[in-house]
Amino acid sequence: MTNRVTAKIKRSMKAVAVVGLAGIAAFFAARPFVHLVDDTDNLLEGPPPVFMDAEAELSARARPLTTDSELEDRASRPVETQVRVGSGDTLGDVLARAGVEGIEATQAIDALRGVFNPRALKAGQKVKVTFEKSPHGFGHGGFQMVSLNADPIRVVGAQRDDKGGFGPIETMRQVSKQVAHNTGTIKSSLFESAQSAGVPIQIIMAMIKALSYDVDFQRDIQSGDEFTVVYEGFYDTKGKLVRHGEMLFASVNLSGTPIAMYRFDNGQGTVEYFNDKGESVKKALLKTPVDGAKISSGFGMRNHPILGYSKMHKGIDFAVPTGTPIQAAGDGTIEIAGFNGSYGNYVRLRHGSGFGTAYAHMSRIAAGIGPGKRVSQGQIIGFVGSTGRSTGAHLHYEVLKGSDQINPLSVKMPTSIKLAGRDLDRFKAVKRDTDTLMAKIPPSTRLAANALGKSAALSN
Ligand SMILES: [Zn+2]
Structure with a gap:
C-alpha cells in the first residue's frame, strides 16, 4: 500500500508538472464510461490513507495532451469521476466535492434510499459520479448518475430518469x-x-x-x-x-x-x-491463547529465549508483540486479576475439572475483567506486555491442576x-x-x- 501510494504521489506530481491545469481539465473529458458490472477495482482494499483525497486521485490520473482528434473522441463520451469517502463525510459532502449541485444531490440521495441507506457509507469507500458529456469539449455536462458498492456483490445508485428526476438503480455483480x-x-x-x-x-x-x-x-x-x-x-x-x-x-x-x-x-x-x-x-482449553497469526519464528525476546516448561520456569512463553490480545484459554471464572509481583499484570482463571490457567506480564488487563466474573473461551482478557520481571514483550502462560503448575505441553484435553x-x-x-x-x-x-x-x- 505504502509503495503504491508513494508511486501514485510521484506520478501525480510528475503529471501536474508536465501538463498542469490543462491536463487536469482534459482528464474530465478523457475518462471513458465504464460499465458498472465490470468494475471490480479495489473491492477488497482497505480504507485509504487520509491524504488520498479526490484531488490527488484526479491529478494522479492526468495524462499529457495528445492530438485534437483524440480530444474530440474523448469529449463525445460521458464523464465519470470517483471520489473517496472521507472520515465523517455524508453522501451529500461527497457529491458536493464531485461538483454536483445541492438540489440534484438531494434528489439523487432520496432516490438512492430506495435501495441503500446513505448512512451506511464508510470512510475509504469509493463513490462513482457520472456526468453527461461536455457540450463545450472540456469539463463536463449535467449530473447523470451516482453509484457505489453496497457490498462486494451489490452495486447501488441513483440515475437521472426521463422526467428530469432521479430513480434508484441496483445491479448484482456476476459472480x-x-x-x-x-x-x-x-x-x-x-x-x-x-x-x-x-x-x-x-x-x-x-x-x-x-x-x-x-x-x-x-x-x-x-x-x-x-x-x-x-x-x-x-x-x-x-x-x-x-x-x-x-x-x-x-x-x-x-x-x-x-x-x-x-x-x-x-x-x-x-x-x-x-x-x-x-x-x-x-x-476445553486452547493450546495457543493468543492470536496465532502474530507468532512467527523470526520474532524472539531480547535476552530471553522462548522457554519450555521446567522446574524453574513453571509456564511456557509466547513471543508476540506488545498489545497482542490475550484470550481466555477456556470457559471459566476469574480468580485473580491485578498486579502480582514478578508476574506483573496477571490474570488467573478457574475452569472445570480442577484446571486453572494463568497469564502474566500483561501490558494491561482488559476492561471488565475482575475476580468472580465469568469468561468464555476466546474472550479477550488482557494484552501482551512486559510488566513484572520480564525482559521483553511476551505472554507467560501457566496451566494449573489444583494449585500446582503443570506442563501445559503434557495436558491432553478431551474433545x-x-x-x-x-x-x-x-x-x-x-x-x-x-x-x-x-x-x-x-x-x-x-x-x-x-x-x-x-x-x-x-x-x-
Ligand atoms: Zn515465562
Whole structure:
C-alpha cells in the first residue's frame, strides 16, 4: 500500500508538472464510461490513507495532451469521476466535492434510499459520479448518475430518469462460487506463508482459530512444515475474489504429524471442524491463547529465549508483540486479576475439572475483567506486555491442576463432541466428498462449484 501510494504521489506530481491545469481539465473529458458490472477495482482494499483525497486521485490520473482528434473522441463520451469517502463525510459532502449541485444531490440521495441507506457509507469507500458529456469539449455536462458498492456483490445508485428526476438503480455483480485448494510450506509463520500462497485473510484466520485448540503456534510449528486448505470463494468474471466463503478443510503437517480437520454441519445448528474420526477439534482449553497469526519464528525476546516448561520456569512463553490480545484459554471464572509481583499484570482463571490457567506480564488487563466474573473461551482478557520481571514483550502462560503448575505441553484435553450414529455416517460422507474434491482440484487452482458434480452439494 505504502509503495503504491508513494508511486501514485510521484506520478501525480510528475503529471501536474508536465501538463498542469490543462491536463487536469482534459482528464474530465478523457475518462471513458465504464460499465458498472465490470468494475471490480479495489473491492477488497482497505480504507485509504487520509491524504488520498479526490484531488490527488484526479491529478494522479492526468495524462499529457495528445492530438485534437483524440480530444474530440474523448469529449463525445460521458464523464465519470470517483471520489473517496472521507472520515465523517455524508453522501451529500461527497457529491458536493464531485461538483454536483445541492438540489440534484438531494434528489439523487432520496432516490438512492430506495435501495441503500446513505448512512451506511464508510470512510475509504469509493463513490462513482457520472456526468453527461461536455457540450463545450472540456469539463463536463449535467449530473447523470451516482453509484457505489453496497457490498462486494451489490452495486447501488441513483440515475437521472426521463422526467428530469432521479430513480434508484441496483445491479448484482456476476459472480460464481468456486472451490479453491492451496498448499504451501511454512517459512516463518503459517499466516505469512498462507498469505503468500494466495489464501484470503479471512480463511487464514479461520484456519488459525480452528488449529489453536491442538497446535501450540510457538513450539509446534517449524519452518518446513506443510499446510493445506480448501475453501469456497465467490469470484467475478475476471477471476478476482469478491467474497470468501466457508473453509471446508485445513491441515498442517507438524514435523511429520498431520493434523487435519473437516467442516461439518450436522443440520441441527452445529457447524464445526472435526478430525477424520469425527471428533470436534474444540477442546476445553486452547493450546495457543493468543492470536496465532502474530507468532512467527523470526520474532524472539531480547535476552530471553522462548522457554519450555521446567522446574524453574513453571509456564511456557509466547513471543508476540506488545498489545497482542490475550484470550481466555477456556470457559471459566476469574480468580485473580491485578498486579502480582514478578508476574506483573496477571490474570488467573478457574475452569472445570480442577484446571486453572494463568497469564502474566500483561501490558494491561482488559476492561471488565475482575475476580468472580465469568469468561468464555476466546474472550479477550488482557494484552501482551512486559510488566513484572520480564525482559521483553511476551505472554507467560501457566496451566494449573489444583494449585500446582503443570506442563501445559503434557495436558491432553478431551474433545468436546464425538460424532456417533447417523451424525457420524453423515460426517463420513462429507469427509469422503471433501477428499474427492481435493483430489479433483490441483493445488493452487480452483474449480466452479457447479462443475464438481456430486461434490458440489458439499458447499450448499
Ligand atoms: Zn515465562
